[in-house]
Amino acid sequence: MNPLTIRSRLGDYDVDFRDDADWALGLCELDNAFFVVDELVWRLHGEGCLAPLATRPLHLVPATEETKTLEGVGDLCAGMIAQAAKRNAVIVSVGGGVVQDATGFLASVIYRGVDWVYVPSTLLAQADSCIGAKTSLNFRHFKNLLGTMYPPKRVIIHPPLVATLNDDHFFSGLGEIVKMHIVAGPDATKRLEPRMAALCRREQASIGDAVRTSLLIKQQFIEEDEFDRGRRRLLNFGHCFGHAIESATDFAVPHGQAVVLGIVLAGLVSCARGRLTRARLDETTARLLLPTLTSAASIDDLARGAVVEAMHHDKKRSGTGLAVVVPDDDWGLVLVSDVTEAEASRALDELPGALESARSRTA
């Protein structure tokens, strides 16, 4: 597959799709590289496609939210200073969004910025987060509060890496893929629908195609609005509720699945406002959204209260109503900033019923 070149005001970069076994060899030949690898990915692939890296000193990190904090990045800084000379230092990282955020942040600040090569290992990182140049750290109890805009010099996508993901994280990535297609419009979702069964069976060829299509869609948004001032915000479809669900469940619901629940909730807000019919919402939920939800995507009554609480805190920070991307009857999206907590609360109450009626359509 041809590489994609992402145009960025911070420096263009290529996304290479590499099915072959040689891509890791090339990375080993880099002079003065500091390697950071998700420790689980190393355990699963250290004797497989990542074997060439065994010849280099590796910094292994757990993919926990603590890794992407100032303390976590401090440890990486210390490791890098001890290992790599300042001149022409390059960071090579392999992992999902956690490793991406920590190493992207590190690359952007150490020595006022060094080159960075990123190999995404989760479906979410391959299909979504690896482009767009955002790096984020958690600060105290605030998720993703600190951050920089800093693109890698190169992204290498090796599709077979995702074969070892557990279902919860695989379907989380699939959730973001579905979101990306909905954001792109009805033609994209029509093409996706017949492929959902193969994707859910985790067929490699379908996954590779869906990853590339998702990146092509995201590319259009970020190249037009790199700094999130307008159209790029539509990529946040499902994320207002999604982020609140993640924090209310202490991240038990993986990101992409929280986003999918967030899409259903934004749909329910639209239904209540008369912008979307329930039949249309149920149809899309049944065909595209429900298949991406595993048992990890459950929010009980207690957590539903905590979601409203989390949104309330968010609202206190912005000082206005809740900003939610909402769909209309053709799944056209618009960002509104006047959603009330009462509307959010009502949508949360209606969520179990909405999922149930979509489920009965597929039965």
Ligand SMILES: NC(=O)c1ccc[n+]([C@@H]2O[C@H](COP(=O)([O-])OP(=O)(O)OC[C@H]3O[C@@H](n4cnc5c(N)ncnc54)[C@H](O)[C@@H]3O)[C@@H](O)[C@H]2O)c1
């Ligand atoms: N910078 C951005 O643009 C951006 C966008 C979306 C999300 N994020 C951040 O990314 C994080 C979530 O990232 P994620 O969902 O990619 O996952 P992750 O990095 O949290 O990893 C999820 C789990 O999958 C494991 N894993 C990773 N690769 C694997 C593989 N190939 N096989 C088996 N297991 C593997 C990890 O060890 C971990 O247990 C969050 O912190 C979120 O805030 C950042």
Ligand SMILES: [Zn+2]
């Ligand atoms: Zn997301």
